Amino acid sequence: MRLHLLALLAKEPAHGYELKQALEQIFGTAYPSPNIGQIYVTLGRLEKDGLVSGVDVEQSNRPNKKVYYCTAAGREVLDEWVDSPTEGPRVRDEFFMKLVLAPLTGIADRMALINRQRRHYLAIMRDLVDLAQRTDHDNRPAQLLIEGAMLHLQADLDWLERCQEELT
Amino acid sequence: MTTASEAGQPAIRTVNLVKIYQTGGLPVPAVRGVDLRVEPGEFVAVMGPSGSGKSTLVHMLGGLDTRTSGEIWVEGRRVDTLNESAWAVLRRQQIGFVFQFFNLVDNMTVADNVELPALLAGTTPRHARERREYLLGELGLADKADSAPAQLSGGEQQRVALARALANQPRVLLADEPTGNLDSRNTRDVLRLLGEVHRQGQTIVLVTHDGRVAGLADRVVTLLDGQIVDDGAVAPRRRTRGGAGDVVELRS
Incomplete structure (x- = not known):
């Protein structure tokens, strides 16, 4: 800030x-x-x-x-x-660490972890859709900020799908 | 509209539904034993990687692809055994379908494309027109009513296809990637309309990879290799303090 x-x-x-x-x-x-x-x-x-x-x-x-x-x-x-150019978001995803490491110890199942995470991301997405609808349409910075969050979240969902294809 | 025999029946039910494509000798299983039950008024999003069988599933539900084995029931009536023409009647009267590639009639105006299903189902021209005006208005297409589909962008055509599928107030709306060709602004119109018809009681089953669409659903079904690997409600709505978002992370 x-x-x-x-x-x-x-x-x-x-x-x-x-x-x-x-x-x-x-x-x-x-x-x-x-x-x-x-x-x-x-x-x-x-x-x-x-x-x-x-x-x-x-x-x-x-x-x-x-x-x-x-x-x-x-x-x-x-x-x-x-x-100076701004660093892009780095993949330093806590969920991914959990996904890879937790099954090694036998305390979690990857399929269940991914499914729960997907539902969680979708709940966040729904909140963002609500937020966009409640935010003044003419406030472009605010709308673009929400749109950016949605695009990042969509990338997370797509990545989750790849993890499900490859790791389960 | 509901007759006594339909009361209490699921809008859609499949029993051990299987689809095996036989292309060039090798059998390719696309859907491998899907048991799905969709209640009236429910909004179900079907997700999964490409090739997981989700499009095949929804096409079978709409009678656009035949099943290899298993059963499909629509409002208590077994439909997988219907012939082509009986399916056509069912689609006209009870099922609206939004295709990934629109399938609009090229030599008719946008308005006629949207009104046609309602007129075929016996709606009065006045009601068909009012419904069309409402749907095109909601989708930001009021000024395109007299255009030919070919004059529209891909995103506009996709919204016309959605309007057409909803023209009849079908018992079940089926859709395959209904926002696949839309930019953010147009997706917002589609989301708003889907949310609104769902609140009015529309049953919806749609295939999507778009989290914004799936987030609106009551339930998400995930397919992997032709089988359901997850089926359940989207996590409950989160409540953030004071209603403010946590879209950006603040660091001092």
């Missing part, structure tokens, strides 16, 4: 709560609403590293709020993030 907050601050200075709202608005319900404490902890770390700076702004009838802005060092880190 560090770099996400940094990117938002490079656009305009903001305080913690505004950052939380911005993330929710841009990515919709597909994005787990970040907890405000988590945001302040992250901002604290960014500040310690010199990537953002916070200034206290006085408010009438309320405690001061701290508005953060992106520093030149922060901008450099952000440029580096944007300019």
